[in-house]
Structure formats: C-alpha cells, structure tokens
Amino acid sequence: MGFVTFIFSSFWIWLGFSILVVAAGNAVVGAAKALRPKRTVKAYRVGQRWHVDIVGANRGDVTHVIKSICEEGEEVQIDEGVIFSGFDKSKD
Numbered sequence: 597m598g599f600v601t602f603i604f605s606s607f608w609i610w611l612g613f614s615i616l617v618v619a620a621g622n623a624v625v626g627a628a629k630a631l632r633p634k635r636t637v638k639a640y641r642v643g644q645r646w647h648v649d650i651v652g653a654n655r656g657d658v659t660h661v662i663k664s665i666c667e668e669g670e671e672v673q674i675d676e677g678v679i680f681s682g683f684d685k686s687k688d
Contacts, residue, residue, distance in 0.1 A: 637661045
C-alpha cells in the first residue's frame with residue numbers, strides 16, 4: 597500500500613511512473629511482434645498466370661494457397677521449376 601501512496605503522492609512522480617509503464621509495455625509488444633511476424637500469402641491472377649506474394653509465411657501456408665489454386669484445375673509453376681498440377685486429396 598505504501599508503493600501506491602508514493603506513486604500518487606505527486607503529479608510528477610505519477611506521470612513518470614506512467615511513462616515508464618507505457619514504455620515497458622511497448623517494449624514487450626514490440627518483442628512479441630518480432631518473435632511472431634505477420635504472415636501473408638497473396639495469390640492473384642494476371643492474364644493466364646498466377647502470381648503469389650509470400651511475406652513471412654511458413655511452408656504450410658504456401659501449400660494451402662497452392663492447393664486452393666490447384667483445386668480449380670490450374671497448373672502452378674514455382675520459380676524454382678517445381679510444378680504442382682494437383683494434389684492427391686486422399687492424403688489430406
């Protein structure tokens with residue numbers, strides 16, 4: 597109880613404590629975001645070609661997008677030369 601009394605004993609002490617709490621909270625949030633980056637996979641068609649933009653995604657996310665495209669009967673060619681022309685749905 598003495599700590600709370602000390603914090604509220606002066607406006608400047610309260611303001612300084614509040615700033616420190618906010619700064620520490622922002623540091624924790626920043627560290628959490630750095631450990632778990634945003635994952636995005638965007639697939640869109642331009643003409644007859646599919647373009648896939650991958651940012652921070654793992655292999656499972658990319659596989660899910662490729663499966664979705666292949667379910668439409670499309671053939672997908674990855675830049676490294678790997679071609680996915682369909683998946684065996686019995687393995688899912």
